[in-house]
Amino acid sequence: MDTKEIIDKLTSREVDGIRESGWYIIRNSQNSEVIDPLVPYIEEISSKTQNLKLGGGFASNNRFAEYAVKIVSYYASQTGCSCGVFPEIGLDLDPKEEYNNVNILETQRIENKWVDYYIVSCKKCGQNYKVFERDGHWVFYEWKKLSTTSGHKTLRG
Numbered sequence: 001m002d003t004k005e006i007i008d009k010l011t012s013r014e015v016d017g018i019r020e021s022g023w024y025i026i027r028n029s030q031n032s033e034v035i036d037p038l039v040p041y042i043e044e045i046s047s048k049t050q051n052l053k054l055g056g057g058f059a060s061n062n063r064f065a066e067y068a069v070k071i072v073s074y075y076a077s078q079t080g081c082s083c084g085v086f087p088e089i090g091l092d093l094d095p096k097e098e099y100n101n102v103n104i105l106e107t108q109r110i111e112n113k114w115v116d117y118y119i120v121s122c123k124k125c126g127q128n129y130k131v132f133e134r135d136g137h138w139v140f141y142e143w144k145k146l147s148t149t150s151g152h153k154t155l156r157g
């Protein structure tokens with residue numbers, strides 16, 4: 001999807017287009033080649049995605065627009081590594097997916113079965129995150145920033 005198509009769909013106020021473009025931005029949150037060209041359009045994106053009513057029940061479809069705005073805003077205002085946006089937009093982001101650009105350092109399971117959480121590190125800056133995996137009406141994730149970076153501390157015990 002190119003920049004114009006992303007913006008057209010994201011500002012369409014139509015659920016399918018917003019879901020498609022929003023999810024594209026969310027899974028490219030660590031890819032500056034996709035996000036940087038959207039930064040000049042942040043005001044347009046933000047104003048045209050206000051007061052949406054997209055349905056979706058337990059997990060509101062509005063989040064596809066809200067998270068997209070958060071990611072582009074983050075790039076517009078923050079100088080730190082792009083991974084810092086994970087705690088705000090990580091609900092749908094499985095840390096095992098390549099596009100999140102993290103290494104999995106540890107996988108903690110419950111009764112040797114279900115995943116409780118992962119410890120991951122950003123491939124760009126080494127920042128560690130604890131990512132809880134939760135299975136409600138669907139599988140979702142909660143990303144928490146840790147005070148550690150990879151390679152400097154042992155994370156077990």
Ligand SMILES: [Zn+2]
Binds near residue numbers: 083123124125126
């Ligand atoms: Zn990082």
